[in-house]
Amino acid sequence: MNDRHVLIVGGGIAGSCLAQGLRRTGLAVTLFERDPSAAHRPQGYRISLKDTGVRALRACLPDHLFDLAVATSIRPATRMIFMDAGLRPKFAKDLPEQRPGVDGLGVNRLTLREILMAEPAVPVRFGMDYQRYERLDGGRVRAHFADGHHVDGDLLVGAEGVGSRMRAQLLPGAAVDELGWTLYGRTWITPALLAATPPELTDSFNRVTAPDGTAIGIATCRPLTPVPEAVARHAPGAHLTDVPGYFSWTMSGSGLRPDGVPPAGLHRLAMDTVRDWHEGVRRIVREADPEATFVLQVHSARRVEPWDEPAVTLVGDAVHSMSPGRGEGANVGLRDAHLLSELLAAAEGQPLAGAKAAYERRMLDYAFTAVDASRDHPFAPFRRPAG
């Protein structure tokens, strides 16, 4: 039964972690990714992993790659602080000391993806744009790609994120709500900028809100160890992009309407939005890399019922996209990868359909609990404008 083949479509956080997790199962696994490489396209900047996400990474990655993820992780925030646009605090508290790699991990998204794909545990086929699946006799499944190729397998896993074609075919009634827009930017940290930045905005989990509800959160993203040094220590030969320190900022609120603004106008929109705010905020936005400013629609999936397709399943945002209000999406996607890989490993000679169904029962429960909590989170910044 060891010649069974698992096909994973989508090499984002959930799909790549699943591929790593399946490396000890004896199953043949292939990962198909539409992008031409792991470093392609803007993907966002900082991601906070909680203990669930850290546990999944620790279980799925080989030890040296997990150590590399910890070494390249972002220095934890020491303070939580909410302020008005003049940086007058409305709420502040010290945060408990975080032990990176134990109870949390702040990661640079590109670095995490490159680590998940460093020394790939399984063959990765880039540039493969998945289109649809077809049920085959004998319980197998065929995946079709845009270039006309098709590949047969015993289990097909959709990890293509919120725009999942696999979900659309498997669950045609599954609805995903659009909650609103957010604008993202990155500003490289220079000694002069750091010296000029008010301490409230440095190494803190912060949120600055104007009277009309428009808000910005600014995360200080400096690696514990510089990337090249961490690579040399933990995984010589791995190719990771060197990402020095930066501020990542997220702007949202019903006053912000970036839809229809061309990419070249987004940085100007961000500067205009904060033009009357404290100079500390204005400077970070002003000195941002205009080409690294981009906009994303925030989605929240509606609950789905278990499905009756024995050889097809979904992980991550493909099934349970959620508002980033609580920083749960990647954590839950990593948990999916961890759970599914453990259940498939335990299936040994048994049919994969049983393990897959057990995964879906548990995943749908915990994932949609997180979707609901994220949507209702009081600090969820992504409310659809009224009317």
Ligand SMILES: Cc1cc2nc3c(=O)[nH]c(=O)nc-3n(C[C@H](O)[C@H](O)[C@H](O)COP(=O)(O)OP(=O)(O)OC[C@H]3O[C@@H](n4cnc5c(N)ncnc54)[C@H](O)[C@@H]3O)c2cc1C
């Ligand atoms: C601004 C922002 C901040 C966030 N912060 C956090 C946080 O702090 N903590 C947290 O837990 N979560 C956070 N999230 C959520 C998190 O980013 C997502 O939940 C996570 O990226 C989902 O991973 P995924 O692998 O399911 O999907 P994705 O990361 O979207 O990956 C999907 C992959 O599938 C590929 N693909 C798509 N279509 C095809 C196709 N047809 N054929 C082949 N490949 C395809 C894509 O190229 C991509 O590589 C945040 C989200 C945003 C937007």
